[in-house]
Amino acid sequence: MSVSLREAVNGRFLIGAAVKSTQIADPALGSFIAHQFDTITAENDFKPARVQPRAGEFDFSVVDQFVDFAQANRLQLVGHTLLWHNQTPAFLFADDTGKPLPRDTGLQNLQHHIHSVAGHVRGRVLGWDVVNEAIDDSAPYLRDTVALRSIGDDYLEHAFRFAHEADPNAQLYYNDYSIESDSKLPKTLRLLKELKSAGAPIHGVGIQGHWTVSDTGVPERLDRAIRAFSQLGLKVMITELDIDVLPRNVKDRDAKSDPYVNGLPDAIAQAQADLYAAIFAVVLKHPGVVERVTFWCLHDGVSWLDNWPIRGRTNHPLLWDRNLSPKPAFDAVLHALRS
Numbered sequence: 204m205s206v207s208l209r210e211a212v213n214g215r216f217l218i219g220a221a222v223k224s225t226q227i228a229d230p231a232l233g234s235f236i237a238h239q240f241d242t243i244t245a246e247n248d249f250k251p252a253r254v255q256p257r258a259g260e261f262d263f264s265v266v267d268q269f270v271d272f273a274q275a276n277r278l279q280l281v282g283h284t285l286l287w288h289n290q291t292p293a294f295l296f297a298d299d300t301g302k303p304l305p306r307d308t309g310l311q312n313l314q315h316h317i318h319s320v321a322g323h324v325r326g327r328v329l330g331w332d333v334v335n336e337a338i339d340d341s342a343p344y345l346r347d348t349v350a351l352r353s354i355g356d357d358y359l360e361h362a363f364r365f366a367h368e369a370d371p372n373a374q375l376y377y378n379d380y381s382i383e384s385d386s387k388l389p390k391t392l393r394l395l396k397e398l399k400s401a402g403a404p405i406h407g408v409g410i411q412g413h414w415t416v417s418d419t420g421v422p423e424r425l426d427r428a429i430r431a432f433s434q435l436g437l438k439v440m441i442t443e444l445d446i447d448v449l450p451r452n453v454k455d456r457d458a459k460s461d462p463y464v465n466g467l468p469d470a471i472a473q474a475q476a477d478l479y480a481a482i483f484a485v486v487l488k489h490p491g492v493v494e495r496v497t498f499w500c501l502h503d504g505v506s507w508l509d510n511w512p513i514r515g516r517t518n519h520p521l522l523w524d525r526n527l528s529p530k531p532a533f534d535a536v537l538h539a540l541r542s
């Protein structure tokens with residue numbers, strides 16, 4: 204088999220990918236995953252809507268497939284996610300009319316969900332993204348979610364406590380996007396400090412890392428954020444790494460919003476490779492602090508960015524193309540890991 208990221212990283216941190224249940228069920232893809240990576244994250248299958256589709260009714264059938272696959276292939280498993288404003292059933296925090304539930308009921312539902320899910324995989328996951336994307340992009344602090352309206356500002360701290368009760372040895376993370384940016388870093392540091400001073404059992408912070416190829420300021424901002432998080436005594440992970448090559452501010456799919464249906468021009472593939480290399484160079488500057496880098500999806504043909512922010516485009520954000528052939532970005536990451 205071809206050279207692997209896992210061998211090139213060689214234990215300095217963990218390298219992973221978000222994968223789909225159909226991929227781990229496919230023998231060829233399954234061995235590709237096991238060859239390349241140390242850890243996997245379920246792209247969707249641990250999310251609240253998947254595991255608790257109806258109030259009080261849990262479905263762990265796919266979760267168990269992930270646990271079995273990880274064990275059979277000596278992979279570590281990361282849980283994503285216990286609490287988010289998306290892909291989460293409304294009944295957890297709102298009544299039938301959409302009105303937020305009273306605090307006690309919201310807290311009980313949060314506790315029951317987290318105890319059930321994290322308890323089910325207790326001892327079998329390395330860690331959990333306990334809360335996902337709680338910081339607002341433009342408002343001064345927290346995102347206005349139905350969980351917050353029901354429970355109050357301290358809902359995050361309770362989520363961490365419930366997760367720790369359910370699986371005392373699991374690492375617990377706060378996970379969010381753009382938290383290395385000028386606008387979100389200060390709010391993130393405030394949240395992390397508040398969680399720590401409230402005694403919440405938090406081990407680390409996940410920087411999602413959904414970056415775009417034109418954003419050459421990423422490495423510098425990433426470096427600054429890693430330092431700031433580590434000064435709080437927290438570990439850092441890049442949890443959802445990909446580098447978008449398409450315009451994001453688009454409404455319709457047309458030749459302008461979807462320009463690379465026939466392939467990625469060499470110059471852009473090279474710019475993407477350079478940015479990936481620079482990101483990994485920053486990661487290597489922080490041994491013992493950055494504990495994991497996880498790519499969000501396996502190859503360009505199955506990336507969520509083919510369907511976001513609009514459906515059906517041909518994006519090229521990852522290290523392997525649609526035929527699972529390594530791109531210039533793959534070679535650049537290997538080179539960065541070896542130098």
Ligand code: XIL
Binds near residue numbers: 246247335411443507
């Ligand atoms: C995405 C999945 O990749 C898609 O398949 C799904 O339709 C929507 O969610 N931030 C996150 C991830 O934390 O859970 C999201 O995953 C991508 C953005």
